[in-house]
Amino acid sequence: MEQRVSLITLGCRDIARTAAFYEALGWRREESQEGIVAFDLIGQSLGLYALEDLARDMGVPLERLGVGAATYAYNVAEKAQVAEVLEAARSAGAEVLREAHDVFWGGHIAYFADPEGHVWEVAWNPHSLLGPDGAFRWAGYT
Numbered sequence: 001m002e003q004r005v006s007l008i009t010l011g012c013r014d015i016a017r018t019a020a021f022y023e024a025l026g027w028r029r030e031e032s033q034e035g036i037v038a039f040d041l042i043g044q045s046l047g048l049y050a051l052e053d054l055a056r057d058m059g060v061p062l063e064r065l066g067v068g069a070a071t072y073a074y075n076v077a078e079k080a081q082v083a084e085v086l087e088a089a090r091s092a093g094a095e096v097l098r099e100a101h102d103v104f105w106g107g108h109i110a111y112f113a114d115p116e117g118h119v120w121e122v123a124w125n126p127h128s129l130l131g132p133d134g135a136f137r138w139a140g141y142t
Contacts, residue, residue, distance in 0.1 A: 006044050008072065011051035011065055012116045018048050021115050024092035042135050067117035075136045079108045079124045086110040086122055094120075 012018045019037040023029060030045075032038040037048040055062040076082055083100045090096055094112040097119065102108050108124045128140040135141070 009047040009049050010118050011054040012048050013051050015048050017115050021092050068119050071119045071121045073121045075123050077130050082108050082110050082122045082124050
């Protein structure tokens with residue numbers, strides 16, 4: 001198996017509300033089948049799918065699916081952009097979980113949750129410089 005993530009699917013109780021949140025962040029919605037909302041990202045896509053349908057597809061009870069046990073990181077090229085992205089998320093209706101702050105490893109991060117409770121980290125990492133197209137690698141681009 002190759003080391004990649006192609007599609008991240010977020011289970012949603014209210015797809016329309018969640019899609020409106022990401023659109024308010026400036027993300028462009030792609031054409032997709034009914035019941036699915038998709039946003040193309042740099043190198044992968046983000047999908048929004050009804051939580052009940054996701055549980056059915058997985059063959060697990062709805063109660064088994066939770067939120068908040070993982071984070072999705074949005075890395076930025078400059079430290080000041082952490083606060084800018086956090087403010088855009090707040091304006092779009094995000095719940096800010098933690099304001100922008102310096103962390104022990106030398107970076108600068110903040111956390112917010114989308115309307116469904118999915119947790120996003122906004123991060124500037126001086127040890128992992130972004131590629132020219134904004135792509136992220138753990139060891140950075142040189």
